[in-house]
Amino acid sequence: MTIEKARYWAENMTELSKNDRLWLNNPVIMQGVGLAPMVVAATSGYTALVLAVAVAVMLTPTRVGGAILRKALGEKYDRFAVLCYAFPAALCYIAAYFLVRHLWGPSALQQVGVYLPLLVFEPLIIRRYRAAVPEGPARALRRGLYTTVGYLVVLLGVGLARELLAQGSLMDVQLLDVQLFPLAAQPAGGFMLLGAVCAAWRGRVRAFKRNIYQEVERNK
Amino acid sequence: MSVILKALAEFVLYAVLAAFAQNAVLSRALGVSHLVRLVDDGATGNGAFCLLLTVVQVVAVPMCWGANQLLTPFAYRSAVRPLVFLLITTAACGLVWLVYWLALGKKQSDDAHKEMGALLATASFNSCVLGTMLIVTTQSLTLPQAIGFALGSGVGYYLAVVLVAEGQRRLRNRRIPMSFRGLPITLLYLGMLALAIYGFTGHTLLI
Numbered sequence: 001m002t003i004e005k006a007r008y009w010a011e012n013m014t015e016l017s018k019n020d021r022l023w024l025n026n027p028v029i030m031q032g033v034g035l036a037p038m039v040v041a042a043t044s045g046y047t048a049l050v051l052a053v054a055v056a057v058m059l060t061p062t063r064v065g066g067a068i069l070r071k072a073l074g075e076k077y078d079r080f081a082v083l084c085y086a087f088p089a090a091l092c093y094i095a096a097y098f099l100v101r102h103l104w105g106p107s108a109l110q111q112v113g114v115y116l117p118l119l120v121f122e123p124l125i126i127r128r129y130r131a132a133v134p135e136g137p138a139r140a141l142r143r144g145l146y147t148t149v150g151y152l153v154v155l156l157g158v159g160l161a162r163e164l165l166a167q168g169s170l171m172d173v174q175l176l177d178v179q180l181f182p183l184a185a186q187p188a189g190g191f192m193l194l195g196a197v198c199a200a201w202r203g204r205v206r207a208f209k210r211n212i213y214q215e216v217e218r219n220k
Numbered sequence: 221m222s223v224i225l226k227a228l229a230e231f232v233l234y235a236v237l238a239a240f241a242q243n244a245v246l247s248r249a250l251g252v253s254h255l256v257r258l259v260d261d262g263a264t265g266n267g268a269f270c271l272l273l274t275v276v277q278v279v280a281v282p283m284c285w286g287a288n289q290l291l292t293p294f295a296y297r298s299a300v301r302p303l304v305f306l307l308i309t310t311a312a313c314g315l316v317w318l319v320y321w322l323a324l325g326k327k328q329s330d331d332a333h334k335e336m337g338a339l340l341a342t343a344s345f346n347s348c349v350l351g352t353m354l355i356v357t358t359q360s361l362t363l364p365q366a367i368g369f370a371l372g373s374g375v376g377y378y379l380a381v382v383l384v385a386e387g388q389r390r391l392r393n394r395r396i397p398m399s400f401r402g403l404p405i406t407l408l409y410l411g412m413l414a415l416a417i418y419g420f421t422g423h424t425l426l427i
Contacts, residue, residue: 032256032403036249036347082341083310090303097299109298114354120302121350123253129341187249188418191411195404203399 006215013209021146024208027124028154028194029201034124038158039190041115045171048159050108052152054096054116055124059151060144062089062125067140070129081134085126093120124151158194165193231368234361238372241420244348245380246413248355251348255377256406259385265339266381272316272343274374277352280305280312281370288357305353313344348377383413 001009009016017024027033034055042048065088070081093116100108100116109116119125124147128135135143163169166185168176183189244250251273258266287304291297317340328336343349352373356366387409396405 029403033253035252035256035407036351039249039252079337079341082345086306086345087303090306093302094299097296114351114358117298117302117354118250118347118351120306121345121347123257123347126345183415186414186418187247188411188414191249191407191414195400195407195411198407199397199399199404202404203397206399 001212001215003215003219006212006219009212010216013212019146021143021150022153023150024205026150026154026201027147028151029198030205033127034122034151034155035194036118036122037112037115038155039194040187041112042155042159042162043166043185043190044163045156045160046108046163047111048156050100050104050112051115051119051159052155053100053103054093054119055151055155056148057096057099058089058092058119059125059148060141061092063128063140063144063147064137065092066126066128067135067137070134071136078134081129082126085129086120089120089125093117154197158190158197161197162190162193165189227362227364230362231364234365234368235372235375238352238369239376239379241417243376243380243417244351244373245377246410246417247421248351250351250373251346251377252410254342254346254348255381255384256403258381259388259406260402266385267378269339269343270374270378270381272340273346273348273377274371275316276309276312276340276344277349277370277374278367279315280308280349281353281356281366282363283308283311284353284357285361285363285366301354301357302350305350308353309344309349313340316340316344348373380413384410387413 019025021027025031028035028038037051042051062085066081066085069084069088070078073080073084096119097109097116128140160170162184163171164175165181166179166183166189168174168179181189181193184193238244242248245252245255258269284305287308288297288301291301291304294300317337320336320340325333352370356369361369384406388406391401391405391409400408
């Protein structure tokens with residue numbers, strides 16, 4: 001990294017970290033949201049993909065819809081902010097349900113069980129109601145898209161890793177004859193694997209930030 | 221008489237099952253994102269949160285059981301179930317608020333009402349509540365079984381909160397590598413607790 005770039009990063013680290021939903025402020029790794037579907041239902045690349053499509057359909061429209069509704073209702077009715085997000089989420093779920101059914105058939109819905117409808121109350125989707133100040137629709141759209149990308153990267157990665165470790169396959173293609181970590185297919189293994197991924201990811205982020213500050217310090 | 225006794229036995233059995241063997245957090249990870257935040261944020265009363273969650277669940281589950289019976293002939297009931305359950309949760313949340321208002325409304329300050337409102341919203345619109353309602357309906361439980369399951373699920377959530385809070389207290393240790401502190405070590409700890417639950421359930425879980 002060039003010194004100019006390092007200086008820019010060092011000066012704007014807080015703002016850049018806040019806006020980066022993929023790497024520095026990933027919703028799963030840094031904020032711990034959207035854990036339930038990832039830990040229990042995303043046991044293979046296929047189930048992770050089913051959940052990913054549903055999240056992609058639900059997250060951004062819910063956030064934008066919630067932002068518009070909250071603004072329209074005004075401060076007087078802010079105590080109902082949670083409903084401003086939950087109702088659009090429940091409506092988006094109907095679209096996600098039919099899309100998943102159309103793409104993979106009813107068996108896909110059975111494989112993810114209650115974890116698909118559960119997305120309606122998932123903090124990943126509706127947590128913006130807790131924010132004291134409502135966001136504008138344009139900002140909601142931008143942030144929603146970034147958060148979706150950040151979540152899907154971890155969801156698909158964890159789903160594929162669990163399939164490989166538990167079954168020795170990737171997207172149903174058998175690659176290994178041994179089961180390296182069969183527990184990965186169970187919720188307990190999901191918690192442990194996600195914990196390990198979180199630790200490694202956070203370690204890399206800390207190292208990245210430390211390197212930037214050291215680089216700037218060296219070139220003072 | 222035997223019908224009442226049977227219903228009571230089913231209620232108790234499902235309550236115990238939901239609290240321990242099929243613990244909402246440890247076997248199904250329901251409400252785990254909230255739990256991690258709740259335990260981290262020591263300011264919020266864990267007991268009050270779990271009490272509200274349990275009460276809303278117990279109030280909402282009979283309504284969602286009835287609604288599910290009405291939805292049975294509808295071909296695409298699974299698509300609209302979350303919307304119906306959202307309406308039921310809203311009604312249950314309103315009912316709990318009304319009882320609170322009638323019992324303590326005039327004695328509390330505006331700030332206390334605001335705090336209670338925020339806590340009730342977080343406890344009601346929680347994936348543990350929706351998850352419990354969905355499990356009760358997809359597994360076709362009878363009404364006593366459903367209410368028992370809802371009660372046990374709330375108690376199980378509280379047990380998980382207590383276990384994780386105590387675990388985190390003991391895990392605040394300098395010997396734990398920096399990268400593992402906070403969420404990663406909590407997830408590993410939850411994984412180990414979930415592993416202990418396999419002693420009750422075996423390796424298969426209906427989701």
